[in-house]
Amino acid sequence: GDFFPKEQKRKALENIKKLAVEELRCKVVVKLHPTEREEKNKDGLFEEVFGTESYDKNWRYSLEHPFLLGKNSIFAVSFYSGVAVDMIALGIPTIQVIHPKPHDKTGAIMDYIKMGLVLGAGDYEELKNQALNIVNNNDSSAGILKKNYAEYFGVSTGSVGIITDDICGVL
Numbered sequence: 001g002d003f004f005p006k007e008q009k010r011k012a013l014e015n016i017k018k019l020a021v022e023e024l025r026c027k028v029v030v031k032l033h034p035t036e037r038e039e040k041n042k043d044g045l046f047e048e049v050f051g052t053e054s055y056d057k058n059w060r061y062s063l064e065h066p067f068l069l070g071k072n073s074i075f076a077v078s079f080y081s082g083v084a085v086d087m088i089a090l091g092i093p094t095i096q097v098i099h100p101k102p103h104d105k106t107g108a109i110m111d112y113i114k115m116g117l118v119l120g121a122g123d124y125e126e127l128k129n130q131a132l133n134i135v136n137n138n139d140s141s142a143g144i145l146k147k148n149y150a151e152y153f154g155v156s157t158g159s160v161g162i163i164t165d166d167i168c169g170v171l
Helices: 006-023 045-050 066-071 083-089 108-114 124-136 138-153 159-170
Strands: 028-031 059-062 076-078 094-097 119-121
Touching (some): 006 045, 006 094, 006 124, 028 066, 045 059, 083 094, 119 124, 124 138
Parallel strands (some): 076 094, 094 119
């Protein structure tokens, strides 16, 4: 839609595939938006970019709880989602992909970046630099984001980890 036009989303996904799958040799897990729970709501863009032949090899969809997905993640990539804040509560840095029109009517799209809760990336080089910094200096990258998180939400008492363990125990 207007928030993230299809061709810009395609380019962002191509960048994610190049970095994560081809360079870092990581598997990409796509957390579907709640409105995409049904097959008919998906636009097919992930299949076009990542390839149907590599589904379950290099990438897959998931409806699992974000805490469960985050527990086994090196980092997350978001187009703009409150899940990014949940990830930093788990200690998982998130890179928010931005596009040439980074402001919606309220300017909210850039808020997480301005608040220092996520790292921003507008093109492939920025995405790669942010990801490599996380991979090579995860404690430092996560530490800065967690410090900023604590300024807005208070110091973590470990409750997110307890909830995550509970979710994992049930599933």
